[in-house]
Each structure stands twice: as C-alpha cells, then as structure tokens.
Amino acid sequence: xxxxxxxxxxxxxxxxxxxxxxxxxxxxxxxxxxxxxxxxxxxxxxxxxxxxxxxxxxxxxxxxxxxxxxxxxxxxxxxxxxxxxxxxxxxxxxxxxxxxxxxxxxxxxxxxxxxxxxxxxxxxxxxxxxxxxxxxxxxxxxxxxxxxxxxxxxxxxxxxxxxxxxxxxxxxxxxxxxxxxxxxxxxxxxxxxxxxxxxxxxxxxxxxxxxxxxxxxxxxxxxxxxxxxxxxx
Numbered sequence: 001x002x003x004x005x006x007x008x009x010x011x012x013x014x015x016x017x018x019x020x021x022x023x024x025x026x027x028x029x030x031x032x033x034x035x036x037x038x039x040x041x042x043x044x045x046x047x048x049x050x051x052x053x054x055x056x057x058x059x060x061x062x063x064x065x066x067x068x069x070x071x072x073x074x075x076x077x078x079x080x081x082x083x084x085x086x087x088x089x090x091x092x093x094x095x096x097x098x099x100x101x102x103x104x105x106x107x108x109x110x111x112x113x114x115x116x117x118x119x120x121x122x123x124x125x126x127x128x129x130x131x132x133x134x135x136x137x138x139x140x141x142x143x144x145x146x147x148x149x150x151x152x153x154x155x156x157x158x159x160x161x162x163x164x165x166x167x168x169x170x171x172x173x174x175x176x177x178x179x180x181x182x183x184x185x186x187x188x189x190x191x192x193x194x195x196x197x198x199x200x201x202x203x204x205x206x207x208x209x210x211x212x213x214x215x216x217x218x219x220x221x222x223x224x225x226x227x228x229x230x231x232x233x
Contacts, residue, residue: 064096065096067104
C-alpha cells in the first residue's frame, strides 16, 4: 500500500492538482478510513481486464469512468450502479468506454463493491482557509447537499468533544439518531472519521480541499463511497 506522501508525490510529478476518485479513496484507506473494495483498470487494458476485476471484487459492483476531464460523474453518465453479472458488466463497460474524455491518458475504469443501503448519506470535507488554516466540515450529504446546506465547521485539529458538537449541531441530526424508529447511526465511527480528516488536513498543507460525499453510515461502521482531493503546489 502506498503512503500518503507517495500518492501526493505521484500527482505532483504529473502536475495534477486533482486526485482521481480511486487515488483519493486509496489515500483515505492509508489512514484507516473504510472504503468499498475497489480495483482500477486502465482503459487500454480492455474489456477482459475489466470483467476479471469485477469477478475479483465480487458482484454486485459499481463501475465508474475515471478521468480528470469528468468532475461530476453521475451527471455525465459515467457511473453504472448495481451491476449484478458479467453480461451487465459488459454492457456497462461499453457505455463507459464510449464517453469522450478528450484523449485523457489516465482514462480508466474503476470497479467497486456495491455498498449496502445506509442509514444516511453524509458529507465530510476539509479546506485550507487563508485566514484560519485547515478547517473541517460535516453535514448531510448525497445529491441534496447543495440544496440543504446543513453543515457544521471547525478549525483543525479537533478533539472528540469538537467532533461530537459538529454532529449534534446540524438540523439533520435526527436522521442519525434513530428518526421514526430507524436504527441509530454509529456516531463513534463518525467522530473518528471527523478527527482523522481534520488531522490529515492539518498535517498536509498541500491538501487544499477534501470532499467525501457521500459517506454511507450504518448502525455499525461507515464507508467513504466517493471522494475528491485537490492539491495545491
């Protein structure tokens, strides 16, 4: 497994400020943030390699097109969900590989396990603020994040008390706290996640922004299903 420094250096050496989703989640995995099982297949390796990766991860899978030219994958048809068998995988591959990425040499297919339905989708992020330095953010995530804007912020690093306050401050806390008889989310795992992201942002000033959205949170544990990390250098 590469180190955080190695992942950042690889992008810097290629003069890339935006890590791919695969690289972003690989970096999170280094600091023990749970992610779905994933494999990456360069586009040039073709259909056979993609299908082998699907079998290695295990159906059902999610298939995503990886390219610097695509920012919002779900809006551009670059995400195929709940692929349950090889025939479905073949069709998903054909659909994804046909998307124009401006001859991006990094074009690749990411195959990920299909995460089970969560109690809630949340967002966790960080930003290097010119006045305050590293800051961490938390809120209700998924596709509604830009509409709801239900978020809390702290200056990094943060304590367990700070993380607990951030969680309880948002209006959507009820969703995490067993709303209408549903299971309660694993708030201890969530606090650990917030602390880890704050520490990462505080330690590595070259990480300009992090956006983990969505993070699927469960009764026991959580998973960063999508992530985007932007560097500055």
